[in-house]
Amino acid sequence: MINSKMIAVMIAAIMILGQSIFAQVKKADKYSEIKIKTSSQCDMCKETIEKAMAFEKGVKTSDLDVKTKVLTVKYEAAKTTPEKIKLAISKVGYDADDVKADPKAYSKLSPCCQKGGHK
Numbered sequence: 001m002i003n004s005k006m007i008a009v010m011i012a013a014i015m016i017l018g019q020s021i022f023a024q025v026k027k028a029d030k031y032s033e034i035k036i037k038t039s040s041q042c043d044m045c046k047e048t049i050e051k052a053m054a055f056e057k058g059v060k061t062s063d064l065d066v067k068t069k070v071l072t073v074k075y076e077a078a079k080t081t082p083e084k085i086k087l088a089i090s091k092v093g094y095d096a097d098d099v100k101a102d103p104k105a106y107s108k109l110s111p112c113c114q115k116g117g118h119k
């Protein structure tokens with residue numbers, strides 16, 4: 001016979017199972033990825049930007065494609081936001097999508113790393 005106690009146990013079991021599935025999904029979803037268009041020019045820029053990303057809180061990995069100037073960043077969504085990441089890029093002197101490079105940082109870049117430096 002099914003009694004209320006059995007139903008309660010079943011509900012509890014379903015809830016525990018559901019939670020563990022939810023936790024797994026959440027874990028897999030821990031890192032988000034964004035692609036940011038930068039104003040980088042060369043391998044030196046790549047180094048500067050990737051170094052800045054290495055020190056940026058919540059950023060797991062970053063990779064700049066020098067040819068396309070697109071920086072791919074893997075970050076922990078709970079610890080940072082795309083806005084913060086773009087700001088960090090701006091602070092080392094490069095445009096990041098719609099966030100313009102910090103003028104002070106930009107002026108300190110080696111001339112070859114400034115816009116048009118390789119033209």
Ligand SMILES: [Cu+2]
Pocket residue numbers: 040041042043044045046112113114
């Ligand atoms: Cu450069």
